[in-house]
Amino acid sequence: MYLPEPIVNLIDGFQRLPGIGAKTAQRLAFTILKMDDEDVADFAQALIQVKRDLKICTVCQNISDQDICDICQDKSRDTSIICVIQETKDLIAMERTREFNGLYHVLGGAISPIEGIGPEQLKIPSLLERLSDEKVKELILATNPNMEGEATAMYLSRLVKPFGIKVTRIAHGLPVGGDLEYADEVTLTKALEGRREV
Amino acid sequence: MHVTSLQLQQFRNIPELDLSCPEDLHLFVGANAQGKTNLLESLYMISLGKSHRARSLQECIRFGEQTAMIRTRTEARSKKNRLELKLLPKGRKIKKNGLEVAKLSQYIGTLPVVLFAPEDLQLVKGGPQVRRKFLDVEIGQISPAYVHHLTQLKNLLKERNQLLKNLSKNNTFPLTFLDVLDEQLIELSVSIWRKRIESLARLQEWAEEIHLSITKGEERLRIEYIPSVPIHAQMSEQDMKHVMLKSLEKVRKKEIILGNTLLGPHRDDFSLQQNKLDYHTFGSQGQQRTAALSLKLAELQLVKEAKGNFPVLLLDDVLSELDDSRKTHLLESIRGRVQTFVTATGLDGIDLQTQKQAVVYHVKNGHVTRA
Ligand SMILES: Nc1ncnc2c1ncn2[C@@H]1O[C@H](COP(=O)(O)OP(=O)(O)O)[C@@H](O)[C@H]1O
Ligand SMILES: [Mg+2]
Ligand SMILES: [Zn+2]
Numbered sequence: 340m341y342l343p344e345p346i347v348n349l350i351d352g353f354q355r356l357p358g359i360g361a362k363t364a365q366r367l368a369f370t371i372l373k374m375d376d377e378d379v380a381d382f383a384q385a386l387i388q389v390k391r392d393l394k395i396c397t398v399c400q401n402i403s404d405q406d407i408c409d410i411c412q413d414k415s416r417d418t419s420i421i422c423v424i425q426e427t428k429d430l431i432a433m434e435r436t437r438e439f440n441g442l443y444h445v446l447g448g449a450i451s452p453i454e455g456i457g458p459e460q461l462k463i464p465s466l467l468e469r470l471s472d473e474k475v476k477e478l479i480l481a482t483n484p485n486m487e488g489e490a491t492a493m494y495l496s497r498l499v500k501p502f503g504i505k506v507t508r509i510a511h512g513l514p515v516g517g518d519l520e521y522a523d524e525v526t527l528t529k530a531l532e533g534r535r536e537v
Numbered sequence: 538m539h540v541t542s543l544q545l546q547q548f549r550n551i552p553e554l555d556l557s558c559p560e561d562l563h564l565f566v567g568a569n570a571q572g573k574t575n576l577l578e579s580l581y582m583i584s585l586g587k588s589h590r591a592r593s594l595q596e597c598i599r600f601g602e603q604t605a606m607i608r609t610r611t612e613a614r615s616k617k618n619r620l621e622l623k624l625l626p627k628g629r630k631i632k633k634n635g636l637e638v639a640k641l642s643q644y645i646g647t648l649p650v651v652l653f654a655p656e657d658l659q660l661v662k663g664g665p666q667v668r669r670k671f672l673d674v675e676i677g678q679i680s681p682a683y684v685h686h687l688t689q690l691k692n693l694l695k696e697r698n699q700l701l702k703n704l705s706k707n708n709t710f711p712l713t714f715l716d717v718l719d720e721q722l723i724e725l726s727v728s729i730w731r732k733r734i735e736s737l738a739r740l741q742e743w744a745e746e747i748h749l750s751i752t753k754g755e756e757r758l759r760i761e762y763i764p765s766v767p768i769h770a771q772m773s774e775q776d777m778k779h780v781m782l783k784s785l786e787k788v789r790k791k792e793i794i795l796g797n798t799l800l801g802p803h804r805d806d807f808s809l810q811q812n813k814l815d816y817h818t819f820g821s822q823g824q825q826r827t828a829a830l831s832l833k834l835a836e837l838q839l840v841k842e843a844k845g846n847f848p849v850l851l852l853d854d855v856l857s858e859l860d861d862s863r864k865t866h867l868l869e870s871i872r873g874r875v876q877t878f879v880t881a882t883g884l885d886g887i888d889l890q891t892q893k894q895a896v897v898y899h900v901k902n903g904h905v906t907r908a
Binding site for chain 2: 487
C-alpha cells in the first residue's frame with residue numbers, strides 16, 4: 340500500500356513501542372492526523388522533554404527530575420532498609436502499596452549471560468557503595484520471581500554476605516483473594532515453600 | 538477421556554474438517570500421503586501444544602495460508618472442555634473454554650494422549666534423546682509442575698552454557714555467578730529426578746506385567762534409570778544435592794573448556810532390559826518392537842492411574858507392523874476402554890470384530906469421508 344513518507348515515519352515510530360504491531364501503529368498514526376494541531380504539539384513536546392529533562396537519581400537510580408529523587412530526599416523515610424528491584428516500574432508498584440517506608444535501589448534488570456547482562460551492566464557497584472554506609476541494616480531482595488530474578492537475588496545475597504547485613508527475599512506464591520482450589524500446582528508448590536510460622 | 542469432536546482449518550493438507558467423533562474406535566483408511574498422519578498429528582498437537590514430528594509449528598499451516606486452526610471438544614466423566622489451538626505466522630495461541638492460556642504448564646494434561654507410531658521402535662533402538670523425550674512427554678501429561686521444571690531447566694541451561702562460554706574467554710563474569718547457577722541446576726535436577734524415578738518405577742510395574750503377557754511369560758522386562766550423576770532412587774534429596782554438587786565440582790574445568798553443561802537430567806537415559814541384557818543391543822527387531830509396545834501400553838495405565846481416565850490413543854500405521862498375537866493383545870487391551878484413533882493403508886490385516894466396532898473413514902487428498 341502506498342503511504343506518504345511522513346506518515347510512514349510516524350507508523351514506524353509507534354511500532355517501536357512494546358506490544359504495538361503494524362495494524363495498531365497505523366491506527367494510532369491516523370488518530371494523530373485527526374487531532375488538533377495544538378494537542379499534537381503538546382504531545383510531541385512531552386516526548387522530547389521526557390528524554391531531555393528526566394534524570395536518573397544518583398543514589399537509587401530511580402527516574403527523577405532532580406539529581407536526587409524525592410524518595411531519597413524524603414527525611415521521613417527509613418534509611419536503614421533498602422529494597423532492591425529490577426525496574427522503575429517495580430518501584431512504582433511497591434510505592435502504590437504505601438506499606439514500604441524504606442529506600443530503593445533500581446538495578447536496571449537481572450543478570451543474564453544470554454542477554455549479555457553481567458553484574459557490571461547493572462547498578463550493583465553503586466549498591467555496594469551504599470551498603471558500606473553504616474546506616475543500612477536490612478536489604479530486601481525484590482527481584483522478579485523467575486529464574487533470572489532468582490539468580491540475581493542469590494548472587495546479591497552471596498555478594499553482600501561480608502557486609503553482615505540482614506538480607507531478606509520477598510515471598511511469592513498465591514495471589515490474595517484467589518481460591519486455593521483454582522491455584523495451579525506450580526504456584527501452590529511455590530507458596531508452600533515460602534510458608535511461615537503463624 | 539474422549540474427544541467428541543474435531544475441527545480443522547488449513548491444517549497441513551486438510552483444508553477443512555468437521556468431525557463428530559464420540560465413538561470409541563475410529564479407523565482412517567487411505568493410501569500414502571493422503572493426510573492420515575496429519576489428522577493424528579492435529580490431535581497430538583492440541584494435546585501437547587507441539588507436534589511429534591514437525592520441527593516448527595508453522596510447518597503445519599497449509600501451504601499458502603497464514604494461519605491454521607485446531608478445535609476439539611473433550612469429555613471425561615461428565616467434565617467437558619473446549620480446546621482451541623491457532624497456529625499463527627509467529628507462534629501459537631491456545632484457548633481453553635474460550636480463555637487464552639498463557640503457560641503450557643497450565644494446559645498440558647487437559648487432554649492426555651498416547652501416540653504409537655512405527656518410529657517408536659526408536660525408543661529401544663535409538664539414542665538417549667528419544668527416551669528422554671518419551672519420559673518428558675509422558676510425565677508432563679500427569680504433572681504440571683514437571684512441565685514447569687522442564688521449561689525452567691531449558692532456560693537455565695541456555696544461560697549456564699552461555700556463562701561457561703564467557704568464562705572460557707576470560708570474560709568479566711564472576712565465577713560466583715556460576716555457583717549460583719549451579720545451585721539452581723541442582724535444585725531443578727533433583728525435582729526432575731524425583732519425578733522421573735518415581736514415574737519409571739510405576740511404568741516398570743505395568744510394563745513388566747504387560748510384556749510378560751504379550752510374550753506368554755517368556756520375557757521379563759526391566760526398566761532402569763541411568764542418570765548422568767551417581768544418584769539413585771533410595772537417596773534422600775539432601776544426598777542427591779550433595780552428590781550433584783561434588784560431581785559438578787569435578788567437571789567444572791572441563792565444562793568451561795567445552796562451554797557446555799555436562800551433567801543433569803538433560804544428559805540422562807533409561808534402559809530396557811531382559812535378564813540384564815539390553816534390548817538396545819541384544820534384542821531382535823521383533824523383541825524391540827514388543828518392548829516399545831509394552832512401554833506404550835504401560836503409559837496408558839500410568840496416565841489412567843494418575844488422572845483417573847485413560848488417555849486418548851493414537852495408533853499411526855502400526856497395525857500392519859505387528860504380528861497377530863501382538864495385534865490381538867493391543868486391541869484386546871483397549872477395547873471398550875480407551876478411545877482410539879487408528880490409521881491404516883487398508884482394511885486387510887484388521888480383524889472383522891475390530892472393523893465392525895470401528896467408525897471407518899476414507900482419507901483422500903486431505904478430505905475425510907465416512908465410509
Ligand atoms: N503444510 C502443508 N500444507 C499442505 N500439505 C502438506 C503440508 N504438510 C504436509 N503436507 C502434505 O501432506 C501429505 C502427507 O500427509 P500424511 O498425513 O503424512 O500422509 P499419510 O496419509 O501417509 O499419513 C503430503 O502429501 C504432504 O505434501
Ligand atoms: Mg502416515
Ligand atoms: Zn533516589
